[in-house]
Amino acid sequence: MSERLVVTGSQWGDEGKGKITDWFACRADMVVRYQGGNNAGHTVVFDGHKYSLQSIPSGIFNPATVNVMANGMVVNPESVVAELERLHEQGINDYQLYISDRAAMVMPWHSALDGAYEAMKGGEKIGTTKKGIGPAYSDKYSRTGLRMGDLLEPEYFAERLRAALEQKNIELKSLGLPEFRFEEVYGRYMELAAILGPRICDTSELINSYLRMPDKKILFEGAQGMMLCIDHGTYPFVTSSTPSASSVPVGAGISPKWIDNVVGVAKAYCTRVGEGPFPTELQGELAHEIRERGHEYGTVTGRPRRIGWFDAVVARYTARLAGTDYWALMLFDVLSGLDKVCICTGYECDGKVMTTPPSTISRLSRCKPVLIEVEGWKEDITGARSWDDLPEAAKNYVRKIEEVTGVEVGIISVGPDRSQTIILSEKLKDF
Ligand code: GDP
Ligand code: IMO
Ligand code: MG
Numbered sequence: 001m002s003e004r005l006v007v008t009g010s011q012w013g014d015e016g017k018g019k020i021t022d023w024f025a026c027r028a029d030m031v032v033r034y035q036g037g038n039n040a041g042h043t044v045v046f047d048g049h050k051y052s053l054q055s056i057p058s059g060i061f062n063p064a065t066v067n068v069m070a071n072g073m074v075v076n077p078e079s080v081v082a083e084l085e086r087l088h089e090q091g092i093n094d095y096q097l098y099i100s101d102r103a104a105m106v107m108p109w110h111s112a113l114d115g116a117y118e119a120m121k122g123g124e125k126i127g128t129t130k131k132g133i134g135p136a137y138s139d140k141y142s143r144t145g146l147r148m149g150d151l152l153e154p155e156y157f158a159e160r161l162r163a164a165l166e167q168k169n170i171e172l173k174s175l176g177l178p179e180f181r182f183e184e185v186y187g188r189y190m191e192l193a194a195i196l197g198p199r200i201c202d203t204s205e206l207i208n209s210y211l212r213m214p215d216k217k218i219l220f221e222g223a224q225g226m227m228l229c230i231d232h233g234t235y236p237f238v239t240s241s242t243p244s245a246s247s248v249p250v251g252a253g254i255s256p257k258w259i260d261n262v263v264g265v266a267k268a269y270c271t272r273v274g275e276g277p278f279p280t281e282l283q284g285e286l287a288h289e290i291r292e293r294g295h296e297y298g299t300v301t302g303r304p305r306r307i308g309w310f311d312a313v314v315a316r317y318t319a320r321l322a323g324t325d326y327w328a329l330m331l332f333d334v335l336s337g338l339d340k341v342c343i344c345t346g347y348e349c350d351g352k353v354m355t356t357p358p359s360t361i362s363r364l365s366r367c368k369p370v371l372i373e374v375e376g377w378k379e380d381i382t383g384a385r386s387w388d389d390l391p392e393a394a395k396n397y398v399r400k401i402e403e404v405t406g407v408e409v410g411i412i413s414v415g416p417d418r419s420q421t422i423i424l425s426e427k428l429k430d431f
Helices: 017-025 077-089 108-124 133-141 148-152 154-174 182-199 203-212 245-252 284-293 312-322 361-366 392-405 426-430
Strands: 003-009 030-033 042-046 049-053 066-069 096-100 217-221 261-267 270-272 306-308 326-330 340-349 352-354 368-375 408-413 421-423
Touching: 003 017, 003 245, 017 042, 017 217, 017 261, 017 326, 017 408, 030 203, 066 203, 077 182, 096 148, 096 182, 096 203, 108 133, 108 154, 148 154, 148 182, 154 182, 203 217, 203 245, 217 245, 245 312, 261 312, 261 426, 284 306, 312 340, 312 392, 326 392, 340 361, 340 392, 368 392, 392 408, 408 426
Parallel strands: 003 217, 003 261, 030 066, 030 217, 066 096, 261 326, 326 408
Antiparallel strands: 042 049, 270 306, 340 352, 340 368, 408 421
């Protein structure tokens, strides 16, 4: 039987999905990105080199792994070509990559509109990555968008492009933004089609062919995190897709019956980049210390990430949404040296204690974390390679997280490098 594993972000993104996907990708036959676009920034570190991926799956470093950008993504062909060039400059030339013909295509006006919509929101801005993700998904759902497969049929593409431009130029003009000329966009997208065309195909068919083969290991790599989910996140301070494992079937074109296990990637604390409520957020010296130790600056935008304690309310909620079987507990090394570490077990709001997040940000903004204190540890744990290498206080912290979330910790990460990974679960060791 083949094995199918989903790796999904369980907080507000940047949990370390790239590292965990790469770890499993060394054994996987296929890695599939099923949502989001180049708003993601996934970091992979091995053999002294650091790579940053945006749209391309984190299995790209293993020549034997088939990498798929599936239909649920929004694909910016310009950005994909640039990403491939960057990988080429870093010596990554031997890979297998396919792009869905059904994936929504990010067009040049999408990022312009993203910026303009944000500017119009003033103080209420979301703090998007300005990659045009929201406008591209909006066009998909309003049924006016272009798709990657359109590039394979130049006449059809031209027709769709003309229709889109007619609408978009009116909007761009009304916002005081430069309009786009058909010839320029068409010419450039045909150049991009010449480069990416051979990779564009029916990826659902490809993935399903692997699912039907015995002993194939397939990894689904989520982007963003479930608290940024359009349905279940801190709306409207969210992204425009569903990062959860539940999005895999639609976003990859497979039956829900195929998913075996879900790894929820979560930092040993929390971070958030961009605006929106963050109940366990820390301020001052402690936040600064953790930010510097964890190098908590956005991979895509370079923005400083906001820092907070591990939030078990969020963890339980996202585990419920995704059916999380195991945590991959990331950046554990960053907490070394603290006298005490806190975990949020509930929210106090309007005189009541809540154990699951409220739906409105107005209420969430009034929530105060109920914290428990756990003894810290002084030891540097970046060299730990097994459970027994961890100090007792660090082990207690892991056990506490399991206790308050009800989910087993299957992986502990003690540094950015591929080798700094402790696999606790026997089942995950077998993948
Ligand atoms: P992703 O978007 O979920 O793939 O995460 P990012 O790559 O945006 O951010 C995670 C950051 O933490 C990257 O810089 C990683 O190299 C780094 N990282 C991952 N795991 C660990 C870890 O266990 N310890 C430390 N110190 N850094 C880590
Ligand atoms: P990875 O995959 C962290 C955040 C943005 C903003 C909100 C909406 O690296 O974990 P968007 O550009 O998607 O419309 O922005 O979502 N955001 C992320 N934060 N990690 C990400 O991806 C993110 N992708 C989007 O900062 O708050
Ligand atoms: Mg990231």
